[in-house]
Amino acid sequence: MVAAYRPKNLKDALEAIIYTEYIVLAGGTDLMVKKKQGAGLLPAFDKPVLFIADLEELKQINEKEGYLTIGAACSFSSLIDNPLIPALYKQVFLQIASPAVRNIATIGGNICNSSPAGDSLPLLYALDASIIIENSCRRIEIPIADFITGPGRNMLTSSELVTAIKLPVLHFDYVVYKKVSARKSTALSKVSFVAMAKLKDSRLEDVRIAFGSVAPTIVRSRDVEEAIIYNSSNGSLDKTEIISYYTTLIKPIDDQRSTAFYRRQVCKRLLVDFLGNWLC
Amino acid sequence: MNKDISTPVKRADVSEKLMGTACYIGDMELEDMLYAKTLRSSEPRARLVSITYPEMPSGYFVVDKRDVPGKNIIKMILEDQPFFAEDVVNYIGEPIALIVGKDKAVLRELIAKTSIEYERLKPVFSIEEGLEADTPIYGECNYFAEYRLKKGNLKEARSRAKYICEETYETGYQEQFYLEPQGVIAEYKDGKAVIYGSIQCPYYVKNAVIECLGFAPEMVRIVQATTGGAFGGKEDYPSLLAGQAACAAIKANKPVCLLLERNEDIEVTTKRHPSRIKLKSYIDENYKLTGMEADIVLDAGAYAGLSGVVLQRAMFAAAGVYNIENLKVKGKAIATNKAVSGAFRGFGSPQAFFAIEMHMEHAAKTLGIDPLAFKLRNILKQGDKSTTGGIFREKILLSEMVDRVIQMSGYEEKKKLKNANEYKRRGIGLSMFFHGCGFTGNGERDHIKGRARLVKNEEDHIEILIANVEMGQGAQTTMRKIAAAALDIELNKVFFQNPDTDRVPDSGPTVASRTTVIVGKLVYDAAMELKTKWETGKRQEAEVQYQYPEGYQWDNDSFEGDAYTCYSWGVNAVEVEVDPITLESEIKGVWAVYDIGKSIDDRLVRGQIDGGIVQGLGYAGMEVMENRQGRFIQRSSTDYIIPTAKDIPMIQSELMCEPYSDGPFGAKGLGELTFVGSPIAYALAMEDALEMRINNIPVRPEFLMEVADDDKRN
Numbered sequence: 001m002v003a004a005y006r007p008k009n010l011k012d013a014l015e016a017i018i019y020t021e022y023i024v025l026a027g028g029t030d031l032m033v034k035k036k037q038g039a040g041l042l043p044a045f046d047k048p049v050l051f052i053a054d055l056e057e058l059k060q061i062n063e064k065e066g067y068l069t070i071g072a073a074c075s076f077s078s079l080i081d082n083p084l085i086p087a088l089y090k091q092v093f094l095q096i097a098s099p100a101v102r103n104i105a106t107i108g109g110n111i112c113n114s115s116p117a118g119d120s121l122p123l124l125y126a127l128d129a130s131i132i133i134e135n136s137c138r139r140i141e142i143p144i145a146d147f148i149t150g151p152g153r154n155m156l157t158s159s160e161l162v163t164a165i166k167l168p169v170l171h172f173d174y175v176v177y178k179k180v181s182a183r184k185s186t187a188l189s190k191v192s193f194v195a196m197a198k199l200k201d202s203r204l205e206d207v208r209i210a211f212g213s214v215a216p217t218i219v220r221s222r223d224v225e226e227a228i229i230y231n232s233s234n235g236s237l238d239k240t241e242i243i244s245y246y247t248t249l250i251k252p253i254d255d256q257r258s259t260a261f262y263r264r265q266v267c268k269r270l271l272v273d274f275l276g277n278w279l280c
Numbered sequence: 281m282n283k284d285i286s287t288p289v290k291r292a293d294v295s296e297k298l299m300g301t302a303c304y305i306g307d308m309e310l311e312d313m314l315y316a317k318t319l320r321s322s323e324p325r326a327r328l329v330s331i332t333y334p335e336m337p338s339g340y341f342v343v344d345k346r347d348v349p350g351k352n353i354i355k356m357i358l359e360d361q362p363f364f365a366e367d368v369v370n371y372i373g374e375p376i377a378l379i380v381g382k383d384k385a386v387l388r389e390l391i392a393k394t395s396i397e398y399e400r401l402k403p404v405f406s407i408e409e410g411l412e413a414d415t416p417i418y419g420e421c422n423y424f425a426e427y428r429l430k431k432g433n434l435k436e437a438r439s440r441a442k443y444i445c446e447e448t449y450e451t452g453y454q455e456q457f458y459l460e461p462q463g464v465i466a467e468y469k470d471g472k473a474v475i476y477g478s479i480q481c482p483y484y485v486k487n488a489v490i491e492c493l494g495f496a497p498e499m500v501r502i503v504q505a506t507t508g509g510a511f512g513g514k515e516d517y518p519s520l521l522a523g524q525a526a527c528a529a530i531k532a533n534k535p536v537c538l539l540l541e542r543n544e545d546i547e548v549t550t551k552r553h554p555s556r557i558k559l560k561s562y563i564d565e566n567y568k569l570t571g572m573e574a575d576i577v578l579d580a581g582a583y584a585g586l587s588g589v590v591l592q593r594a595m596f597a598a599a600g601v602y603n604i605e606n607l608k609v610k611g612k613a614i615a616t617n618k619a620v621s622g623a624f625r626g627f628g629s630p631q632a633f634f635a636i637e638m639h640m641e642h643a644a645k646t647l648g649i650d651p652l653a654f655k656l657r658n659i660l661k662q663g664d665k666s667t668t669g670g671i672f673r674e675k676i677l678l679s680e681m682v683d684r685v686i687q688m689s690g691y692e693e694k695k696k697l698k699n700a701n702e703y704k705r706r707g708i709g710l711s712m713f714f715h716g717c718g719f720t721g722n723g724e725r726d727h728i729k730g731r732a733r734l735v736k737n738e739e740d741h742i743e744i745l746i747a748n749v750e751m752g753q754g755a756q757t758t759m760r761k762i763a764a765a766a767l768d769i770e771l772n773k774v775f776f777q778n779p780d781t782d783r784v785p786d787s788g789p790t791v792a793s794r795t796t797v798i799v800g801k802l803v804y805d806a807a808m809e810l811k812t813k814w815e816t817g818k819r820q821e822a823e824v825q826y827q828y829p830e831g832y833q834w835d836n837d838s839f840e841g842d843a844y845t846c847y848s849w850g851v852n853a854v855e856v857e858v859d860p861i862t863l864e865s866e867i868k869g870v871w872a873v874y875d876i877g878k879s880i881d882d883r884l885v886r887g888q889i890d891g892g893i894v895q896g897l898g899y900a901g902m903e904v905m906e907n908r909q910g911r912f913i914q915r916s917s918t919d920y921i922i923p924t925a926k927d928i929p930m931i932q933s934e935l936m937c938e939p940y941s942d943g944p945f946g947a948k949g950l951g952e953l954t955f956v957g958s959p960i961a962y963a964l965a966m967e968d969a970l971e972m973r974i975n976n977i978p979v980r981p982e983f984l985m986e987v988a989d990d991d992k993r994n
């Protein structure tokens with residue numbers, strides 16, 4: 001048996017983790033699977049557990065000064081139900097797991113789990129989301145692409161919590177989200193794809209493209225996006241060239257869910273479709 | 281009870297299941313009970329050189345081949361599979377020993393600390409390798425069964441043929457994925473072994489435990505625990521678990537619980553046989569299918585299990601619903617170093633029907649004629665002969681069923697519409713099939729000889745005593761309805777508890793779509809006997825035994841005659857839409873018509889139809905289980921994907937009825953039939969949508985992408 005601590009507020013939580021190394025548990029939908037030992041056995045938590053799902057400070061959603069801030073312990077269901085959350089985000093969240101899991105699975109958990117198949121991540125990468133990290137004496141903001149350092153790895157230390165996700169409120173004219181998975185519910189992504197385009201006077205002003213599940217971390221390249229914007233404005237967009245840029249970044253593997261070949265082809269086809277439909 | 285028996289009633293087991301009070305094997309705890317965990321082979325094929333166990337804490341011990349008091353062989357068709365490995369292991373996951381003790385966590389640790397030294401042997405991983413194995417796993421030629429079947433004069437058909445079509449079809453593994461994993465609890469008290477388990481066939485388990493322990497039959501008792509689903513997976517495998525747990529209980533002199541974890545269950549228990557079927561058909565100038573050669577090979581896995589009978593069912597279904605007068609069918613069940621293939625809803629016939637239905641479609645396309653017209657030109661009619669020369673005695677409603685499905689689904693318009701659309705992504709497919717109800721061949725007559733007993737107490741309440749189990753399909757409800765209707769009494773005066781072999785006669789296993797049609801008829805007959813001798817307020821009994829119906833005949837050596845005495849029929853249509861980018865498919869519609877004779881309860885029938893169709897759609901489109909070097913790749917509930925409610929639209933189904941004279945109220949078999957047609961209709965719909973030929977299931981988008989291969993095309 002391990003000790004469990006259910007702090008009353010964020011301050012207590014942050015103080016608790018200064019001295020003791022805790023396993024932070026939000027919804028537990030990743031942790032309980034990882035620590036599972038078998039029917040009739042307790043999960044194998046080797047350190048005390050800190051429950052954060054009920055911390056009010058981590059469940060706030062608000063929009064201020066052009067930024068949307070989402071508390072880390074917001075469940076996907078609460079986000080789906082919230083009027084401040086844009087439709088595209090909801091479309092992404094609605095394809096995660098199943099209703100029961102979404103009721104407890106948190107966005108903070110999805111980020112901290114840092115899996116390349118985490119379904120909120122391509123969207124957050126594409127939107128340049130920042131992760132807000134707090135410890136008992138400071139609060140910092142880090143771009144998500146820097147926060148996640150590898151598959152299942154991020155820069156969080158044991159005395160810190162992710163408290164919120166901060167997103168610039170942006171408008172895009174065309175958005176595409178595609179989760180490719182073996183079934184419609186409760187399935188991890190084989191590939192996921194987010195793409196958004198913003199037009200001004202029918203000229204491309206901004207574009208964002210991100211791929212999930214096809215490399216150790218989410219694939220997004222601002223350089224390539226800028227090349228797309230630049231070239232499309234002067235009419236010299238070469239789709240084959242764009243595709244070949246992404247091809248060097250996309251490094252899928254063969255695994256139990258799909259094949260590298262399929263993943264690569266699907267990425268290519270989704271990209272071609274997007275570029276063809278919205279840009280050229 | 282004088283309303284129509286088909287009118288649905290409340291299921292007998294519905295309340296406890298909805299409220300969560302039903303006691304499954306994992307919920308049972310006997311006093312002083314110990315747990316067992318299985319030590320398994322991590323090698324696909326090897327000689328066991330030595331096993332080094334960690335020091336056992338007090339109260340913990342090992343149970344292995346040396347602890348089997350009787351025979352270390354599971355009683356099945358052939359005698360090849362041990363309860364605990366002797367000196368060779370033949371698949372990854374094969375049980376070598378149990379470690380038994382009080383605390384599951386300690387057991388896990390003890391298993392982890394045990395080391396096994398192997399001497400590797402050359403493994404056999406596939407049908408191809410199995411056919412040419414120089415060091416056979418079984419016998420001299422590495423197969424568990426080889427049969428041949430002949431009908432008419434193939435030579436003549438061959439010489440008369442104007443067209444010849446030949447193709448090979450393959451189907452993959454499928455895992456049953458029943459509600460709760462396999463498990464048993466064994467107890468040893470006063471010289472008697474008692475086993476509780478999640479099982480389909482109490483007497484199979486009993487017979488296996490008798491041999492394992494070397495006990496007299498009356499010293500072994502099997503009690504079925506609430507069983508949440510089985511699909512054939514709990515037909516053969518529980519015998520293994522029961523024997524092992526019984527040995528452990530005897531050694532411990534305490535109850536022992538052996539429950540598999542879900543992922544362990546997925547990896548090591550039986551699955552549907554992968555198949556490779558070659559068909560060569562001979563067609564005359566009038567597009568009549570006059571002859572066919574079939575070569576059926578099943579991947580049986582490491583031990584024989586039930587493969588021989590699965591193979592027979594596949595062979596007897598080789599001609600599908602078509603009247604082919606000249607036939608030659610070869611079949612082999614090949615040994616490979618993989619988990620044992622076993623019983624699964626359909627029992628060989630889904631593989632065979634997939635092959636023949638795809639074959640008919642492809643043959644027609646090759647000949648440039650309409651596939652549906654070609655099929656209808658060749659379908660079976662009353663009086664035609666089966667693959668084994670038996671006679672289809674009852675009326676066959678196939679063409680009416682096809683008409684109805686065409687109407688329901690808008691098949692013809694959908695076919696035309698798509699041809700007009702250049703960006704074609706939708707497709708529709710239609711399949712026709714039957715299922716032979718009850719055991720294949722002489723099973724019912726010579727092996728099972730099922731018995732059923734009814735007991736009436738002084739209050740005139742009736743108890744049904746049969747060995748068949750409720751496993752979610754509704755047997756408790758249908759059996760009670762049959763008895764109540766026959767006796768013309770209220771349904772709530774009829775009782776049916778989970779079978780206990782100390783109380784119930786051997787009415788055979790709960791398999792082969794036989795429970796309603798065969799055992800239901802025994803219950804009906806017993807009820808009629810009771811009715812004639814009914815004396816109010818008196819305890820009375822009636823027991824009957826299966827009688828082979830008159831006018832049928834079967835020769836098991838030559839495979840000649842009526843392989844089944846009753847057939848139920850089905851026609852399915854499935855419509856799909858394929859995403860042109862990802863090549864994922866979405867099922868847009870499912871339409872189905874079945875002839876199952878008289879429905880005993882329309883809602884339960886609907887449950888079987890919906891469940892069977894969904895499971896079939898999973899088999900054909902979604903359920904991928906690959907094996908590499910003897911190891912399953914998709915071996916967890918996360919990775920082995922079965923359909924969810926979101927993946928399947930509303931299923932439109934209807935019944936037509938050609939009653940079976942020997943079934944209760946005219947009922948025929950239902951459970952397996954509902955599985956057979958949807959995989960085919962799905963595959964045909966995919967062909968239609970993508971304008972390609974599909975010879976293998978599951979149809980994965982990964983495969984379609986290889987075929988599409990943009991790079992090569994560009």
Ligand SMILES: Cc1cc2nc3c(=O)[nH]c(=O)nc-3n(C[C@H](O)[C@H](O)[C@H](O)COP(=O)(O)OP(=O)(O)OC[C@H]3O[C@@H](n4cnc5c(N)ncnc54)[C@H](O)[C@@H]3O)c2cc1C
Nearest residue numbers: 024026027028029030031096097106109110112118119162
């Ligand atoms: C059946 C099932 C289906 C699933 N399907 C999907 C799917 O379709 N798509 C998908 O992306 N995921 C899926 N998941 C995975 C999981 O549900 C998500 O990743 C979810 O967002 C995790 O959130 P959680 O709150 O449950 O995380 P937890 O399990 O509580 O935590 C996950 C990790 O993050 C850490 N953590 C959590 N919150 C914080 C915080 N605020 N600060 C610091 N560290 C923190 C924890 O310590 C742990 O390491 C599925 C899981 C299950 C069980």
